[in-house]
Amino acid sequence: MRLVFAGTPEPAVPSLRALAASGHDLVAVVTRTDAVLGRKRVLTPSPVAQAADELGIPVIKADRLDATATDAIAELRPDLGVIVAYGGLVREPLLSMPPHGWINLHFSLLPRWRGAAPVQHALIAGDRTTGASVFRLVAELDAGDVYGEVTYPVPEEATAGDVLADLADVGAGLLTEVVDAIAAGTARAVPQVGEPTYAGKLTLADGALDWTQPARRVVDRVRGTTPEPGAHTTIGGVRLKVLAASAVADAADLEPGRIGLVGRDVTVGTGEGAVVLHRVQPAGRPAMDAGDWWRGARLTDAVAGS
Known part of the structure; x- marks a missing residue:
């Protein structure tokens, strides 16, 4: 043809x-x-x-x-x-x-x-x-x-x-x-079956992380908005892009959005469980390991989403 x-x-x-x-x-x-x-x-x-x-x-x-x-x-x-x-x-x-x-x-x-x-x-x-x-x-x-x-x-x-x-x-x-x-001449098409769902084009707002959600849902949003439009949060009004993260069951008594070092992991509390940040990108800087960012930022009382 x-x-x-x-x-x-x-x-x-x-x-x-x-x-x-x-x-x-x-x-x-x-x-x-x-x-x-x-x-x-x-x-x-x-x-x-x-x-x-x-x-x-x-x-x-x-x-x-x-x-x-x-x-x-x-x-x-x-x-x-x-x-x-x-x-x-x-x-x-x-x-x-x-x-x-x-x-x-x-x-x-x-x-x-x-x-x-x-x-x-x-x-x-x-x-x-x-x-x-x-x-x-x-x-x-x-x-x-x-x-x-x-x-x-x-x-x-x-x-x-x-x-x-x-x-x-x-x-x-x-x-x-x-x-x-x-x-x-052998092709056969069949009608779609089931209730449709719709997937509109994403905007930057779709990448905003809600730390009151369960950890699994936060990580799903990180994965779903990577590489575009990019998952992100704010710390002290400054945007931090989250490039890779994983969910863990133990929140280590961290409230939703509260960031702390749990062992060697940079960890954020959520509504259920916690999220370990693996790779991030601060505003105006290149991507880096979350641990390097944490040590360089020297944060003592950080809350994501603030």
Whole structure:
């Protein structure tokens, strides 16, 4: 089949490479326009754009799939559209333009966690199993019939970045299988079953740690917001980013938010149990071990969240 692929960030790259290596004709890649990145504000192509250039695939850069983008895609006469984390909606008439429509690789087990940040929300919620789904794109958000899915047990200490990288690789194989099945006429999609939950895009506020919550929930939020938007707390009004932490049952008589040294561990009391800080990043400084931060800060009466 003639395929058009739409995607933007790094997690979409494994799928692009897998489709490029398949027996199908990848006629174009659609991705968002170059973005200004880094302290030097360098205009940088998206990871998908860079991979497409490396593979010699024509690139259409568009922040929205508007009339101009639709016309450019129509000229290519694709049989199927494939989308992985493009960052924009596919609307009519583009949605119905390819004879086989559009399919989407989504990083959750639908209908759980429809929306922009499924992996992050799954970890924040404490899900111990998640996965990836390939479904037929329809007008309603992530509501189309599912062609296939793969489950993924979430590793105990994995962050959202870790899980997303794993699902990007696993999902690429699933996506290729579905495309092959559609081409062969053997693909079968089934309606989603269950009550949908939604995973909106995270903001900086979603990374704020609430120390009155149980330790397990605090650590789930750290994992779910790492690397972006980043878990954080404040100490004396100064922000401290928490990069890695673990839950322990013994709060060592620490009240919620109270920080102390328990043995050699920098420990914060919570509503139930305690959290050991492993790696942190003070404002304006590089990431460091929590013990080094604690010794350098010379805190005697510290309360997180103050």
